[in-house]
Amino acid sequence: MNAWETIAAAREADDAPAAWRITRPPPGAPRTPLVFASPHSGRIYPQSMMAASQLSAQAIRRSEDAYVDDLIDGAPAHGATVIAARVARAYLDVNREPWELDPQMFADELPAYARGRSAKVAAGLGAIARIVCEGQEIYDRKLTFAEASGRVDAIHRPYHDTLAALIAETRDANGLAILIDWHSMPAAAAAQASSGAVCDMVLGDRYGGACSPAVCRLVERELAALGYEVARNTPYAGGYTTEHYGRPARQVHALQIEVNRALYLDEETLATTPGFAALKDNLERLFARLSGVDWAAA
Numbered sequence: 001m002n003a004w005e006t007i008a009a010a011r012e013a014d015d016a017p018a019a020w021r022i023t024r025p026p027p028g029a030p031r032t033p034l035v036f037a038s039p040h041s042g043r044i045y046p047q048s049m050m051a052a053s054q055l056s057a058q059a060i061r062r063s064e065d066a067y068v069d070d071l072i073d074g075a076p077a078h079g080a081t082v083i084a085a086r087v088a089r090a091y092l093d094v095n096r097e098p099w100e101l102d103p104q105m106f107a108d109e110l111p112a113y114a115r116g117r118s119a120k121v122a123a124g125l126g127a128i129a130r131i132v133c134e135g136q137e138i139y140d141r142k143l144t145f146a147e148a149s150g151r152v153d154a155i156h157r158p159y160h161d162t163l164a165a166l167i168a169e170t171r172d173a174n175g176l177a178i179l180i181d182w183h184s185m186p187a188a189a190a191a192q193a194s195s196g197a198v199c200d201m202v203l204g205d206r207y208g209g210a211c212s213p214a215v216c217r218l219v220e221r222e223l224a225a226l227g228y229e230v231a232r233n234t235p236y237a238g239g240y241t242t243e244h245y246g247r248p249a250r251q252v253h254a255l256q257i258e259v260n261r262a263l264y265l266d267e268e269t270l271a272t273t274p275g276f277a278a279l280k281d282n283l284e285r286l287f288a289r290l291s292g293v294d295w296a297a298a
Contacts, residue, residue: 018044019155020162023073023082030291032079033174035166036072037181039095039159039241040065042085048147049091054140055132058270060090063132065184066270068259071280072182078287080180081166085159089129090138092151094159095181095239096120096127099152105130107142127156133186160244167245167252175296176251178215181241187262192235200228200263204238204256210246211253214298219255222289226282 019042025032041064045057053060069084076082085094103109103116105128110116124131128148131137163179171177190199201223205211216232223230238246238256246254261267264276 025076030079034080035179036082038069038084040089041069042087044087078291092155098156100126179254181256183258185258190260202258206238210242211255212248
């Protein structure tokens with residue numbers, strides 16, 4: 001079964017591709033320019049991937065931004081459209097350039113347009129990951145470029161076609177669009193964000209290039225008002241999605257938010273902790289506050 005057949009076999013009742021799920025605001029919800037994305041919370045591990053893997057799905061799951069999609073699933077009631085990936089990031093990471101591939105992973109030569117020398121590829125975390133977060137190698141054989149191309153065609157390209165359309169639709173309706181790309185970070189990475197303090201959230205705006213300072217300040221202020229310690233751009237300044245879509249001069253603002261997993265997750269077992277409910281409640285408060293903002297005047 002090839003990549004697309006695997007995805008198509010799991011189509012949902014509304015015939016939306018199972019590679020992602022879109023949830024729009026219900027009737028009566030506020031009208032806002034907010035689009036939320038959760039690109040790394042997918043929990044589908046296609047059979048073709050697992051057949052080539054030397055690791056269990058549980059081991060690979062430690063690379064997930066586990067349950068981030070569940071944390072933000074209340075956002076549509078407050079006027080945000082949400083797109084959440086359902087296929088695991090280890091299979092195909094939609095927050096990377098599509099051809100950001102590690103030549104060492106492939107039995108055949110990659111085409112000239114493949115980007116095999118990026119920092120993410122060197123770290124083993126290209127569009128198709130070579131390792132999980134503990135540094136364990138995922139595959140017990142070389143992949144083929146045809147396999148990579150199949151994954152890109154089945155997932156990456158249509159995901160971004162869909163996200164781009166949602167952003168354009170939102171900007172047309174509101175005069176601007178604000179994309180917030182939601183992630184979670186290991187507690188160890190959160191410790192790097194500020195010396196001596198526990199960092200709860202990191203806002204990544206590509207050092208001001210992807211989002212207007214006013215939008216970033218407003219989100220930072222609201223998170224701080226909820227009691228969270230917030231850092232900017234260290235150790236995460238935003239990935240492919242933030243950089244690709246953030247065009248403040250064209251009224252498209254993109255902001256990445258990294259949530260410290262220690263707030264809600266046992267990183268060893270991947271079970272949610274009692275902190276999950278408190279975090280989800282606070283995020284609901286954040287969404288309610290953001291829905292009432294006059295973004296055009298922000």
